[in-house]
Amino acid sequence: MAAEIRNAEVFKAMETWAPKHLAYDWDNVGLQIGSFGKPVKNIMITLDVLEATVDEAVENNIDLIIAHHPLLFKPLNQINLETAKGRIIQKLMKYDISVYAAHTNFDAADGGMNDIMCNLLGINNPIVLDKNYTEKLVKIAVFVPRSHADEVRDAMSRKGAGHIGDYSHCTFQSQGQGTFKPLEGSDPYIGAQGELEFVDEVKIETIIPAAKMTPVINAMIEAHPYEEAAYDIYPVENSGNVYGVGRIGTLNEQISLKTLCTRVKNELDVQNIRVTGDLDRNIKTVAVLGGSGEKYIKKAKHMGADVYITGDMTFHSAQDASEMGLSVIDPGHYAEKVMTSYTKSFLDDFFEENLNIAVSQSNTDPFQFI
Structure with a gap:
């Protein structure tokens, strides 16, 4: 049986594609209605969240609507159930349907x-x-025993380190000798307490977008065999990708x-x-x-x-x-409705067969031509 998926996992997936920091400061992206912890099975992709869209979601037992245009764009002064916006919010809350928007960050x-x-x-x-946004870069240098260099390099690269253009795993490595003395209370991977240890190590250097620094460091630490991994972070003047x-x-x-x-x-x-x-x-x-x-x-x-x-x-x-x-x-x-089928394909690939993802059939174009 497949593990239960929650809204937060879907939001995280969308933000690997369209990170929230790419949104313009006047925009309102991300969770609009609902909660991060709600379990989700059925998703509907739409350009807009109108009353017809929500009625379609209710009819099809949708748990989460992913929209391009935010439902909540300007601050609400009231939720008047005699207005279309008020009825939309009421129905979403009544039927426990979450709404998530990826707008200018998706653009x-x-x-x-x-x-x-x-x-x-x-x-x-x-x-x-x-x-609108130029990626800031940092350089990380980590010291790792030669036996674990490939494992650490791969773990960091999978989280976004060392990606330059159409290339991944872009690193430089040099060899040297590291020293350390495990003190009382330590649990060393190599050596013994109170004894100075000399280890053949590899220094792996690579570039990371600053926004991905935390997951890269966490992945490096998890893959590193030492109880205390030694690494340095340097600011660099190189410009990253432009968005x-x-x-x-x-x-x-x-x-x-x-x-x-x-x-x-x-x-x-x-x-x-x-x-x-x-x-x-x-x-x-x-x-x-x-x-x-x-x-x-x-x-x-x-x-x-x-x-x-x-x-x-x-x-x-x-x-x-x-x-x-x-x-x-x-x-x-x-x-812009062309985004719906592409978003469906992305999420289908990301979650394989663990979610039911549909494209809304509601026409939200206010214009007709005669």
């Missing part, structure tokens, strides 16, 4: 919302459009703006789009930002975009983009 994450869109649209070698919302990259070949519009409709599964610019114009460099991205039109243009794909473009911002020679494709905010 910024590697493989998150904007990378999903790039993948679907064939945008290659994307880089961040708006930088933020939006991406800009290039297509395999030039295509017309009209052809790109068709691709956007097909790949993002939207019925209608709005577009500015000459439809026969050739397009090569494309910027994309899921959700509302009109405030980044100048940045997209400055970084060399021929076209900017984003939702919720307003009239005057579209005019401004046209004046600076930047075409805009607006597939609407609801295009």
